[in-house]
Amino acid sequence: MNTASRLKVLAGKKLVDLDPAELAAALAASDHVLVDVGTGDARTAYRQAVAHPEWTVIGVDPAWQRMAETAVRAARKPAKGGAPNLVLVNAAIETVPTALSGVADEVTVLMPWGKLLRGVVLGEDDVLSGLRAVAKDGAPLELSIGTSIWREPVPLEIRDLPELTPEAVESTGLADRLAAFGWQVTDVRLVPHTELETISSSWARRLGSGATETVFRLRAVAVDPREPVRPDQAAPEADGHAAAEPERGA
Ligand SMILES: C[S@@+](CC[C@H](N)C(=O)[O-])C[C@H]1O[C@@H](n2cnc3c(N)ncnc32)[C@H](O)[C@@H]1O
Numbered sequence: 001m002n003t004a005s006r007l008k009v010l011a012g013k014k015l016v017d018l019d020p021a022e023l024a025a026a027l028a029a030s031d032h033v034l035v036d037v038g039t040g041d042a043r044t045a046y047r048q049a050v051a052h053p054e055w056t057v058i059g060v061d062p063a064w065q066r067m068a069e070t071a072v073r074a075a076r077k078p079a080k081g082g083a084p085n086l087v088l089v090n091a092a093i094e095t096v097p098t099a100l101s102g103v104a105d106e107v108t109v110l111m112p113w114g115k116l117l118r119g120v121v122l123g124e125d126d127v128l129s130g131l132r133a134v135a136k137d138g139a140p141l142e143l144s145i146g147t148s149i150w151r152e153p154v155p156l157e158i159r160d161l162p163e164l165t166p167e168a169v170e171s172t173g174l175a176d177r178l179a180a181f182g183w184q185v186t187d188v189r190l191v192p193h194t195e196l197e198t199i200s201s202s203w204a205r206r207l208g209s210g211a212t213e214t215v216f217r218l219r220a221v222a223v224d225p226r227e228p229v230r231p232d233q234a235a236p237e238a239d240g241h242a243a244a245e246p247e248r249g250a
Contacts, residue, residue, distance in 0.1 A: 010071035020099035035104040042070035049086035064090035094126035123177030182225040
């Protein structure tokens with residue numbers, strides 16, 4: 001993984017350099033740091049920042065223009081909807097700035113697309129290591145992918161991307177790849193999108209009211225990276241199998 005030394009953040013509509021020491025001071029004063037990778041229009045990150053003023057919420061996305069509208073809202077006074085605890089960073093996770101190393105108490109990847117989607121589905125080194133780089137040891141990761149992207153008409157850019165199912169996490173070796181980069185899978189299942197509190201309002205709006213979407217949801221925890229287990233070394237009834245069990249209750 002390559003890291004960038006400069007920290008580019010949105011200040012209203014503008015992209016500016018943030019002094020890493022300034023960020024470090026803000027993080028030290030926070031109860032909890034949530035890093036939302038592939039934050040898109042950053043509405044979910046904004047909602048979290050407003051709901052938890054004692055947290056710092058960091059949205060990361062290379063498409064910084066998409067975050068601008070939310071950044072303008074966040075820059076207002078708190079009484080007028082501002083969120084001074086929201087930091088929107090212009091970066092791709094595979095080249096995440098060093099200032100974000102080991103800051104996250106919690107990492108979310110919601111409805112990823114593009115390189116981020118490919119990286120998590122195929123278990124690519126640069127994306128998995130970038131996600132691990134921002135996390136503190138023990139931090140949970142939540143990954144959600146709407147399964148309708150794999151239903152006809154499948155968008156051209158993902159036609160070659162195999163559908164990620166709970167079973168595929170084990171059978172394709174993705175769980176081992178995650179573990180090799182320091183993510184131990186704790187739970188993987190399909191859930192109706194209505195059960196996911198973290199799903200962004202913009203995503204829900206795109207689905208339309210009354211729409212149902214089945215979401216692939218994977219949870220993992222940041223641990224020490226380990227050597228991947230080769231298929232011929234894996235025990236047939238390995239513990240990780242439990243991760244693919246279907247959901248019972250909410
Ligand atoms: C469908 S949007 C989802 C946005 C938001 N999480 C939501 O749920 O509304 C996917 C986002 O992933 C971002 N993305 C793609 N590749 C990325 C990468 N390598 N690192 C970080 N974000 C990436 C895209 O720019 C896009 O904004």
